[in-house]
Amino acid sequence: MKFQVPQFIEVEDKIFGPLTFKQFIYLAGGAGISFTFYTILPKFISIILIIVIMIFSGALAFYKKNNKPFVYLLESAFKYWASSKLYIWKKDSKKKKEKVEKTNVVSQLNIPRLSDSKLKEISWELDIKDK
Numbered sequence: 001m002k003f004q005v006p007q008f009i010e011v012e013d014k015i016f017g018p019l020t021f022k023q024f025i026y027l028a029g030g031a032g033i034s035f036t037f038y039t040i041l042p043k044f045i046s047i048i049l050i051i052v053i054m055i056f057s058g059a060l061a062f063y064k065k066n067n068k069p070f071v072y073l074l075e076s077a078f079k080y081w082a083s084s085k086l087y088i089w090k091k092d093s094k095k096k097k098e099k100v101e102k103t104n105v106v107s108q109l110n111i112p113r114l115s116d117s118k119l120k121e122i123s124w125e126l127d128i129k130d131k
Helices: 021-040 043-062 070-082 093-108 118-130
Strands: 014-016
Touching (some): 043 070
16 A cells, blocks of 8 residues: 655645634734724724734734744743743762762772771771762
8 A cells, every 4th residue: 555645744734825724813813802902992092002912913923033933932031031040050060970980999999007996997988988
């Protein structure tokens, strides 16, 4: 049996004339909100809001930044705005790995006993393992 493999999977289907489904929803939503403002608010205020809403819905439908839709730009901006801005410097983990390797080398060596006191031996071993 032969099966046909889809070739243009990144391209959205044009459903409403030259518009995709998402573009149509953005424009229809903007038009609906604009009509609601036009009927409820005074003309001067509604015209200003209608212009802003239609520019916003047009950007949602058609504007692309770095070949990404405007929605992704808004999502990234909101995540940045909502997240905490506290950046804490962390040491590089390479230095820690080098220290671990050095301690492994030291632990493999035969360490001579400096004294007969057990307390001095334990403190000396702890000093070596910390470094």
